[in-house]
Amino acid sequence: MVSANKEMVVYCFDTLVAHFNGEQVPSPAFDEGQHPLFVTWKKAVNGGEPRLRGCIGTLEARCIITGFKDYAIISALRDRRFPPIQAKELPFLQCTVSLLTNYENAANYLDWEVGTHGIIIEFTDPDNNAKRNATYLPEIAEQEGWTKIEAIDSLMRKAGYNGSITESVRKRIQLTRYQSTLFTMHYGEYVSYVKKTRGGAPSVAGLKSH
Numbered sequence: 001m002v003s004a005n006k007e008m009v010v011y012c013f014d015t016l017v018a019h020f021n022g023e024q025v026p027s028p029a030f031d032e033g034q035h036p037l038f039v040t041w042k043k044a045v046n047g048g049e050p051r052l053r054g055c056i057g058t059l060e061a062r063c064i065i066t067g068f069k070d071y072a073i074i075s076a077l078r079d080r081r082f083p084p085i086q087a088k089e090l091p092f093l094q095c096t097v098s099l100l101t102n103y104e105n106a107a108n109y110l111d112w113e114v115g116t117h118g119i120i121i122e123f124t125d126p127d128n129n130a131k132r133n134a135t136y137l138p139e140i141a142e143q144e145g146w147t148k149i150e151a152i153d154s155l156m157r158k159a160g161y162n163g164s165i166t167e168s169v170r171k172r173i174q175l176t177r178y179q180s181t182l183f184t185m186h187y188g189e190y191v192s193y194v195k196k197t198r199g200g201a202p203s204v205a206g207l208k209s210h
Contacts, residue, residue: 001101002031002033002035002064002099003099003181004097004098004099004180004181004182004183005030005183006183006185006193007028007029007030008028008030008064008068008097008183009095009096009097009183009184009185009190010029010185010190010193010194011025011028011029011030011065011068011069011072012039012068012072012095012097013072013095013185013187013190013202014026014028014202015068015069015072015073016072016073016076016085016090017090017202017204019073019076019077020087020090020204020205020206020207021203021204021205022205025069028065028068030064030065032063032064032065033063033064034061034062034063034064035061035062035064035067035099035100035101036057036058036059036060036061036062036099036100036178037057037058037062037064037067037068037071037097037098037099037100038055038056038057038058038071038075038097038098038100038137038180039054039055039056039057039068039071039072039074039075039076039095039096039097039098040052040054040055040075040095040096040097040098040137041053041054041055041075041076041085041093041094041095042093042094042095042096043089043092043093043094044092044094044186045092050094052081052082053076053079053082053085053089053093054075054076054077054079054081054082054085055075055079055137056071056074056075056078056079057071057075057098057100058071059100059120059135064099068097072095086206087204087205087206087207088206088207090187090204090207091187091188091207092187093186093187094184094185094186094187095184095185095187095190096182096183096184097182097183098137098180098181098182099180099181099182100118100178100179100180101178101179101180101181102178102179103176103177103178104176104177104178105174105175105176106119106175106176106177108171108173108175109121109148109152109170109171109173109175110148110149110152111175111177112148112175112177114141114142114146114147114148114151115138115139115141115142116138116179117138117177117178117179118135118136118137118138118140118177118178118179118180119135119136119141119151119152119155119175119176119177119178120133120134120135120175120176120177120178121133121134121135121152121155121156121159121173121174121175122173122174122175122176123156123159123161123169123172123173123174124172125160125161125163126163126169126172127162127163130160132156132159132160132161133159134155134156134158134159134160135155136151136154136155136158137180137182138178138179138180139182149170152170152173153165153170156169156170156173190202
């Protein structure tokens with residue numbers, strides 16, 4: 001099984017840097033494979049806790065090289081919850097890549113463990129019969145300090161459900177649980193890696209060298 005690794009995060013940073021520079025992305029230093037995957041960008045300012053800046057991926061298996069290349073850009077520039085990341089933000093960014101594994105149909109909406117499983121919920125909105133779905137990666141509920149029910153209720157809102165959340169509504173949920181491997185790297189670590197492996201620091205258009 002392929003696990004998330006440093007080279008995958010480097011490739012995501014390479015992709016974003018190449019985008020800002022209008023250049024070709026350097027070849028990745030990891031092998032091809034097929035996996036569902038996510039790219040998460042966070043930004044740390046003034047030594048505070050890193051805050052989400054973009055997170056998008058695919059729950060379907062796809063080629064991980066083109067997948068990371070595509071979602072590095074999509075999550076950085078097209079997450080509708082946030083304005084697009086700008087080049088001047090790079091020094092404050094950290095990137096996490098996730099490869100999703102072990103998909104299982106849960107017996108009910110509580111049949112999963114906080115800190116172990118990511119969850120995908122699918123349900124029909126009782127107010128308008130719309131099909132709704134959304135996912136949280138395995139680390140989210142634990143990071144937020146949520147119980148299972150708090151995570152489910154939050155995820156129903158993320159899916160676009162605005163009605164009242166009752167036990168009968170929760171019981172409509174079809175839940176798929178999954179696990180992931182992930183790797184996180186800060187921009188400063190990326191710069192050090194590039195210096196060591198390529199003999200010079202990355203330069204970015206619109207970003208002053210430090």
